[in-house]
Amino acid sequence: MRAVKPKRLDDSPLAEKREQILQGAIQVFLNHGYAGTSMDRVAAAAGVSKQTIYSHFQDKEGLFTALVERVTIHRLQRELGMQDLHGEPEELLYQLATVFLHKLSNPEYLNLFRVLIAESARFPELAQLYSRTVIHRGRQMLSAYFRAHPELKITDPEAAAHIFSGSLVSFLLAQEILYGKQVSPLEGERVIKQLVALIVQRSDSS
Amino acid sequence: MRAVKPKRLDDSPLAEKREQILQGAIQVFLNHGYAGTSMDRVAAAAGVSKQTIYSHFQDKEGLFTALVERVTIHRLQRELGMQDLHGEPEELLYQLATVFLHKLSNPEYLNLFRVLIAESARFPELAQLYSRTVIHRGRQMLSAYFRAHPELKITDPEAAAHIFSGSLVSFLLAQEILYGKQVSPLEGERVIKQLVALIVQRSDSS
């Protein structure tokens, strides 16, 4: 029984099929990109007939859009709704960077990132969705922390927040996505330590 | 006969055609991506018949590869063979970051970057070419400068070099490519100032 009638959107059989399709679509789109993905392949990966996809989503663009929204929102809740950033700066920043780098190393996340960049010209709304939800919020949280710690003597918390997360994102971009790992290896650990040092050690002066 | 009159590869009529094709290809590939580019369109943009393209390049992949090599090498020579990084740290780093950010803001450069990332899975050699020539060398130059300035007290010059350039690259990525500009504006100037402050002000201590 289903609570008399008001079927919840998130466990009705319809929503289950929709989710099943999205799961298949995630596999294919994130591994082969938008152009490299055929609807037949999505259907096969989702274990669903092609017609069913078209009864749940308007077309390929609609499916892709829904997919990115789905993954982005999911990530947001899981990864940013975690801690509220308190603690001794050196230790906290180190932990934060480590967790951040580790989570973003997940292939599915890297693939989402690559596809978002690849299709940012064709789907600017999706790129903006990502900017608004993930990047902007992350920056806000981190800059709030910097503001709450005047002993760090950070004059521009937003800019500093960008530098912090941007260094880590571009690290993954260079090392993983552009295969820099095989050209000039650089340990993530080293970047994190240097980054924390740049931010924390300035408070030694004065 | 061909060695009798040693036509220079770079100004013979053949090479001119090749260059003409590449110029057309740059326009189309960098603006529409690999999949979004048809050979007919390249031919039209280059003002050349399709057959001519196929007599200069093996196929679409070959043309794309040649294009990326061409642009990457060109860029490298123009943008990295510039200064040798000497001068007072605060002023020099500020200037360097400003020039760097300004040059990378060029749409053609951003498009190359986007396409490289988009196709990094399909063309890993090209991504590595970029890593090897541009990223790696840039990092080497900058870390050499840090090493030559012990008063900056940088314990890990390579990591610091990555943080410096990575912050700026990810800034463009977030603000321009992912349209963050329209979501949460952040002046490049602010990032540069904060970045320089993080690196330089530490030398006040001790």
Place this chain on the structure above:
DNA sequence: AACTCATCATACTGGACAGTCTAGTTTGAT
């Protein structure tokens, strides 16, 4: 003049694929 080579314009071939259609099957509520 005869030959060669690069080029051009255009037509063609074959394959991939988005999206539709048809016809038959399952499921679940009443």
Place this chain on the structure above:
DNA sequence: ATCAAACTAGACTGTCCAGTATGATGAGTT
């Protein structure tokens, strides 16, 4: 048991496009 909605399998259409083929033009060489 009946009915409608959701689903499946697979054929089909129209389009796009990489790559090839054809046949003609023009320039330089011998």
